[in-house]
Amino acid sequence: MQHMHETMLQFSFFSFTLCFFFLIIISHGRSSISTISATPNDLINQTCKTCSGRSTVLKYNFCSASLEAIPVSHATNLQGLALVAMELALENATHTVISIMNLLKNGTSFDHFELASLKDCLELYWDAVLSIADSIEAFLSENNEIAEMGMFGSMEAAATCEEGFLEKKVEVHPLTKENYNLLQLCDIALCIIRLLVNGLIM
Numbered sequence: 131m132q133h134m135h136e137t138m139l140q141f142s143f144f145s146f147t148l149c150f151f152f153l154i155i156i157s158h159g160r161s162s163i164s165t166i167s168a169t170p171n172d173l174i175n176q177t178c179k180t181c182s183g184r185s186t187v188l189k190y191n192f193c194s195a196s197l198e199a200i201p202v203s204h205a206t207n208l209q210g211l212a213l214v215a216m217e218l219a220l221e222n223a224t225h226t227v228i229s230i231m232n233l234l235k236n237g238t239s240f241d242h243f244e245l246a247s248l249k250d251c252l253e254l255y256w257d258a259v260l261s262i263a264d265s266i267e268a269f270l271s272e273n274n275e276i277a278e279m280g281m282f283g284s285m286e287a288a289a290t291c292e293e294g295f296l297e298k299k300v301e302v303h304p305l306t307k308e309n310y311n312l313l314q315l316c317d318i319a320l321c322i323i324r325l326l327v328n329g330l331i332m
């Protein structure tokens with residue numbers, strides 16, 4: 131477990147560094163999306179409006195708050211925003227894996243059912259971390275279909291984790307917020323990738 135933990139952190143850091151490098155390239159390179167003449171703030175607002183309008187889970191305020199919190203979002207294009215969303219999802223999922231490991235260490239405060247659900251979620255989130263990392267790699271090599279599949283799979287992971295606790299009929303369990311965050315972050319990325327693939331009808 132400890133080893134997995136360290137590998138993950140290193141991986142996440144590596145991936146952040148990598149993406150920063152690419153974001154710089156992307157934001158300095160000529161945008162292939164010249165149809166968007168919006169200023170960066172407009173771009174975040176417009177993207178979040180479009181994507182929250184098309185989604186049953188994504189809220190506009192969550193979308194704009196998440197993207198606006200990352201300085202590079204303000205100086206980038208749609209490709210850059212997709213990467214920001216994927217990086218946020220990766221960071222969130224990685225953090226959740228660590229939180230679940232900490233919760234499991236404290237085992238005594240959970241019953242059998244909750245422990246089993248937490249263990250399922252740990253596996254789901256670990257797979258989600260790997261899927262998101264694969265998606266980022268695929269997106270950077272312009273393999274958008276593979277990128278979409280990874281983000282979609284991660285949304286399913288969050289939904290499955292949430293469902294695992296539903297039988298328990300408690301309104302808020304230890305991972306409700308994490309599941310909802312990951313669902314929405316992946317949905318932002320998925321939506322932007324689809325906008326790019328379909329040539330942007332916003």
Ligand SMILES: *[C@@H]1O[C@H](CO)[C@@H](O)[C@H](O)[C@H]1NC(C)=O
Nearest residue numbers: 169170171172173174175194
């Ligand atoms: C974007 O939305 C934020 C808040 O949602 C608002 O403060 C800002 O003025 C908007 N920017 C533009 C360019 O519409």
Ligand SMILES: *[C@@H]1O[C@H](CO)[C@@H](O)[C@H](O)[C@H]1NC(C)=O
Nearest residue numbers: 195196218221222225311315
């Ligand atoms: C997860 O994402 C949410 C929404 O963007 C953010 O508020 C939160 O700080 C993130 N947590 C981590 C650990 O990345």
Ligand SMILES: *[C@@H]1O[C@H](CO)[C@@H](O)[C@H](O)[C@H]1NC(C)=O
Nearest residue numbers: 229232233234235236237239
């Ligand atoms: C573990 O349990 C202790 C005592 O119940 C609590 O104070 C602590 O916050 C718990 N840690 C986690 C990570 O849940």
